[in-house]
Amino acid sequence: MEALQDEPRVARKAASMTAKRGAYAFGRYAETQAVAWLEKRGYTILGRNYRTRTSEVDIIARMDGILAFVEVKARTSAAYGLPCEAVTLRKQTRIAQAAQSWLYEQDLSDSYVRFDVIEIYPGRIRHIRNAFETPEAVA
Amino acid sequence: MFARVTSYGLDGMDPFEVSVEVNFSGGVPYFGLVGLPDASVKEAKERVDAALRNSGLRVPAARVIVNLAPASIRKIGSMYDLPIAVSMLIGAGQLDPSAVKGVMFVGELALDGTLRPVPGALSGALFARERKASALILPVENAREVACVDRVPLLAASSLGQVADHLAGRAKITPLKPVPYETLRSKTTSDHDLAYVRGQYEAKRVLEITAAGGHNLLMLGPPGSGKTMLARCLPGILPDMSFEEALEVTRIHSVAGRLKADGAMLTERPFRAPHHTSSSAALVGGGRDASPGEMSFAHHGVLFLDELPEYPKYVLESLRQPLEDGRVSIARVHAHRVYPSRVMLIAAMNPCKCGYYGQAGGRCKCSPDDVRRYQGRVSGPLMDRIDLRIRVGSVPVEDLSLSAPDAESSESVRLRVQAARRRQLERYSGTGLYTNAQLDNRLILEHCPMSDIARNMLLLVTQRYDLTPRSHFRIIKVARTIADLAASDFIEETHIAEAVRYRMLDESSWV
Known part of the structure; x- marks a missing residue:
């Protein structure tokens, strides 16, 4: 390790991996907060971190017969813009694809579906219902 | 759920019926507009969405498909905003389908839900009358254009909210009272006299x-x-x-x-x-x-x-x-x-x-x-x-x-x-004609009796100046008008002479 740290390139990589691991943990922590928040409001959680080879969705929840596919975005500061702004069209497409494959697997393709975003700031949480529509590429 | 609302389209000046069909189903939320819409119709989606929200009307997320039938004819314009919005309210179960039975809708929506005027409203109102529609709901700014159209209830609305209230029976819109054409005619005060x-x-x-x-x-x-x-x-x-x-x-x-x-x-x-x-x-x-x-x-x-x-x-x-x-x-x-x-x-x-x-x-x-x-x-x-x-x-x-x-x-x-x-x-x-200028050659023979002297004079002129048949007949038409101004049933030689004079300019110029 000592020797390796002398090599600047490797050192940078190691540092970034630590940061990544930190971000991952932070993300997991935010998702857990979001799940708790949803459950408190009467949602039933049907799945977490559902992924296929190309797509993923953070939380699948249900209330009043409507399925919500929820993307959780957290920020420690506003320096990089609002959390919800990070849900780009590409991300939306991935979520929608994940939703379709989940619905297909569960044989629930006729259900009414919504795409939500939960934003988490330090000490604050915001639930945007129906945050976006299925992108053209998926529909 | 499925819903259908009637509207119309325009092919030039001629209206044709357009059915706005909406289907709500489960699946990932999506809004699709089919039925050969051009760009101005496709944009309806964003206007309708905002107008519904800002009118306090909620339509749930669902897979929504809007079809403008007949799907083979190109649809142009923003006039389908209102029928699309109304059909979505019915599809979402917020309005009773029986409320729109026989009713035609037309209007462009502003983002805040107010109705904007559309072109061709008069053609639409006449079409609604011809189709015996139970009513035509149109933007209030088109009211003056259709003021004279009677025998069909025309309801002028100022906003989507007002239309929804009307259809739900909360607040009825009273039909426009037809205005007699004569009262519209203003005394022409032209600068040119x-x-x-x-x-x-x-x-x-x-x-x-x-x-x-x-x-x-x-x-x-x-x-x-x-x-x-x-x-x-x-x-x-x-x-x-x-x-x-x-x-x-x-x-x-x-x-x-x-x-x-x-x-x-x-x-x-x-x-x-x-x-x-x-x-x-x-x-x-x-x-x-x-x-x-x-x-x-x-x-x-x-x-x-x-x-x-x-x-x-x-x-x-x-x-x-x-x-x-x-x-x-x-x-x-x-x-x-x-x-x-x-x-x-x-x-x-x-x-x-x-x-x-x-x-x-x-x-x-x-x-x-x-x-x-x-x-x-x-x-x-x-x-x-x-x-x-x-x-x-x-x-x-x-x-x-x-x-x-x-x-x-x-x-x-x-x-x-x-x-x-x-x-x-x-x-x-x-x-079906109004004026002498519209006469064709067959009708000229029927409606333009001439005295013998007049006929001889016309033949002479035609020969002398080698007039084309069209010129020949056009001279008769003008002579007919001159005779009408003189309240004469017959075309006399003075009428022919005057008509010829006004066709010739002078002998050097065109004949």
């Missing part, structure tokens, strides 16, 4: 004949002799538009979105004076969507072409067929349309490049060749379609002096014109 035109007695006489028979007219004269002024006086001596005429004229302007700012029905005969740089598409109609041109905007009115030889030749030639047929048919890739174009063509021109050929005092510096070339810019076939030609010369000084008595007013000329038109209407009742 024959009383202000000094001298030019012959020109005024010809103008009267032109107006009485619905003929075409060419005025030839030096700059400043009053050609333009005379032309502008013409609408003032034309008879009032009948209700049917006003409907047609308003419909053309309406589908093109060319009504005045107040959106009211047009009650005065159009006077269109397109500049000589206008393209042929601007004049006869055309463009990607085959929209109407000046000839159709001047329908039942006056098309004034000032400085006739300055128009590009192909533009003038494109007028020939519409002038003859009274309608323009325009074919484009995506549209084939027919618009009416029954106009009185009034043309004005200088006799030569410098403008003074034929004037006393030798002011004209043009060579005979120059003159021929200048006049040759107006082709024979077009000239042949102009029944009346006249020289408008300079005015004698005694007529110009302020002490000279005022000339006869447009109003008193109009009374004579109206009387002559009434004779024509009676004579042609049942044939």
Whole structure:
């Protein structure tokens, strides 16, 4: 390790991996907060971190017969813009694809579906219902 | 859930029924618009979405498919916003489907849910009446345009919220009360009155004949002799538009979105004076969507072409067929349309490049060749379609002096014109024609009895000047009008003589 740290390139990589691991943990922590928040409001959680080879969705929840596919975005500061702004069209497409494959697997393709975003700031949480529509590429 | 709402589309001036169908189903949320919508229709999605939200109406996330049937005809415009919004409310279970039974909807939505006016509302209202719709719900700003349409309940709404309240039975909209056409007609107070035109007695006489028979007219004269002024006086001596005429004229302007700012029905005969740089598409109609041109905007009115030889030749030639047929048919890739174009063509021109050929005092510096070339810019076939030609010369000084008595007013000329038109209407009742200018050769034989002397005179003229058959018949039509002004059933030799005189200009110019 000592020797390796002398090599600047490797050192940078190691540092970034630590940061990544930190971000991952932070993300997991935010998702857990979001799940708790949803459950408190009467949602039933049907799945977490559902992924296929190309797509993923953070939380699948249900209330009043409507399925919500929820993307959780957290920020420690506003320096990089609002959390919800990070849900780009590409991300939306991935979520929608994940939703379709989940619905297909569960044989629930006729259900009414919504795409939500939960934003988490330090000490604050915001639930945007129906945050976006299925992108053209998926529909 | 499925819902269907009725609306209409416009193919040129002709409305056709459009069913707006909506299906709500599960699956990932999506809004799809099908049924050959063009860009302006596709944008409805965003407007409808915002308008619903801002009207406090909620439609749940779902897979929504909107279909505009018949799906094979291209739909253009923002007029489907309202029917789409209403059908979505029904599809979402927020309105009872029975509330829209037999009701037609049209209107553009603003993002805040207010309704914006649409083009072609009059055509739509007449269509709703023809289809025996139980009501037509349209934007309140279109109310003045459809004010005269009776026998169909027209509901003018100002917002989507108001329409929803009406359909839900919370607050009914009262139908518009039809206004009689006569009350709409304003007393024409034109700035142009024959009383202000000094001298030019012959020109005024010809103008009267032109107006009485619905003929075409060419005025030839030096700059400043009053050609333009005379032309502008013409609408003032034309008879009032009948209700049917006003409907047609308003419909053309309406589908093109060319009504005045107040959106009211047009009650005065159009006077269109397109500049000589206008393209042929601007004049006869055309463009990607085959929209109407000046000839159709001047329908039942006056098309004034000032400085006739300055128009590009192909533009003038494109007028020939519409002038003859009274309608323009325009074919484009995506549209084939027919618009009416029954106009009185009034043309004005200088006799030569410098403008003074034929004037006393030798002011004209043009060579005979120059003159021929200048006049040759107006082709024979077009000239042949102009029944009346006249020289408008300079005015004698005694007529110009302020002490000279005022000339006869447009109003008193109009009374004579109206009387002559009434004779024509009676004579042609049942044939669908209004004026002598519209007569075809067969009807001329039937409706233009001539005294023997008159007939001999006409034959002599035809031979002497080697007139074309069209010229021959056009002289009869003008003579018919002159006889009508004289309240004579028979065409006498004086009528023929006068008609011939106005066709000839002089022996050196066109015949």
